[in-house]
Amino acid sequence: MRYFLIFFSLGLIMLIIGCTPGTKDSDNQQQKSADTVRVSYINQNDSKGKELKKRGAIIAKLSTIAIGEALNKVINEEGAERAIGFCNLQAMKITDSLAKVEGVIIRRIAKKNRNPLNKTNAVESKIFKQYIMEWLANKTLRPKLSIDENDHPVYYKPIITNNKCLQCHGKPGETMPQNIADKIAKLYPNDKAINFEVGHPRGMWAITFPDIIASKN
Numbered sequence: 001m002r003y004f005l006i007f008f009s010l011g012l013i014m015l016i017i018g019c020t021p022g023t024k025d026s027d028n029q030q031q032k033s034a035d036t037v038r039v040s041y042i043n044q045n046d047s048k049g050k051e052l053k054k055r056g057a058i059i060a061k062l063s064t065i066a067i068g069e070a071l072n073k074v075i076n077e078e079g080a081e082r083a084i085g086f087c088n089l090q091a092m093k094i095t096d097s098l099a100k101v102e103g104v105i106i107r108r109i110a111k112k113n114r115n116p117l118n119k120t121n122a123v124e125s126k127i128f129k130q131y132i133m134e135w136l137a138n139k140t141l142r143p144k145l146s147i148d149e150n151d152h153p154v155y156y157k158p159i160i161t162n163n164k165c166l167q168c169h170g171k172p173g174e175t176m177p178q179n180i181a182d183k184i185a186k187l188y189p190n191d192k193a194i195n196f197e198v199g200h201p202r203g204m205w206a207i208t209f210p211d212i213i214a215s216k217n
């Protein structure tokens with residue numbers, strides 16, 4: 001019931017959020033090569049791990065629905081080209097209220113990112129690489145729980161590209177209409193988030209639990 005209420009309040013909040021362009025430069029942290037980085041995982045199957053995965057799954061699902069609905073609404077009402085300008089799709093603002101209520105940090109991150117603010121850090125790049133290996137091996141991509149540099153647990157869930165995503169993340173001039181490709185290239189000169197196909201891992205949800213200190217495996 002609580003989640004039900006949160007979800008509906010998201011709709012309202014979406015109507016009143018103020019939008020600011022995302023132009024902050026986050027490139028001051030050096031990314032180490034993925035091979036030198038160690039990922040610390042939490043025991044995924046003890047009761048604490050299971051509980052965190054349950055919470056992460058619900059929050060990721062609500063966030064997916066909220067962003068998907070907002071996107072659909074803007075695309076249907078104004079068309080995909082205008083939808084890019086939907087606060088440059090400052091999508092995370094939509095999930096901020098959920099994050100506040102749950103006391104978590106919600107991020108939508110990608111190695112091939114469009115907005116550099118959404119980039120994976122060194123550990124996350126390694127986790128994403130593991131997902132890519134699993135995907136190439138035709139394995140089911142299951143959520144993972146790791147521990148960040150402050151010993152907080154982080155829940156990761158892959159985001160898979162579907163047909164709707166291609167108009168903004170597909171092949172320019174082919175699956176992605178040229179007018180949209182041009183507009184996005186102007187807004188995001190360092191865009192890496194194109195040339196995706198249906199079913200490809202696009203990025204990950206990352207949900208950090210800042211109130212919890214995790215014990216390692």
Ligand code: HEC
Nearest residue numbers: 083084088089108109110113114115118164165168193203
């Ligand atoms: C109308 C165009 C549009 C559509 C459709 C769209 N996106 Fe995006 N997407 C964007 C823009 C613009 C950004 C950059 C947002 C920002 O500045 O924070 C973005 C960012 C992202 C990010 C965050 C990481 C990054 O690259 O910055 C992910 C993950 C993502 N999109 C996945 C998807 C998926 C999955 C779909 C389909 C379900 C989708 N997008 C559909 C335009 C779109």
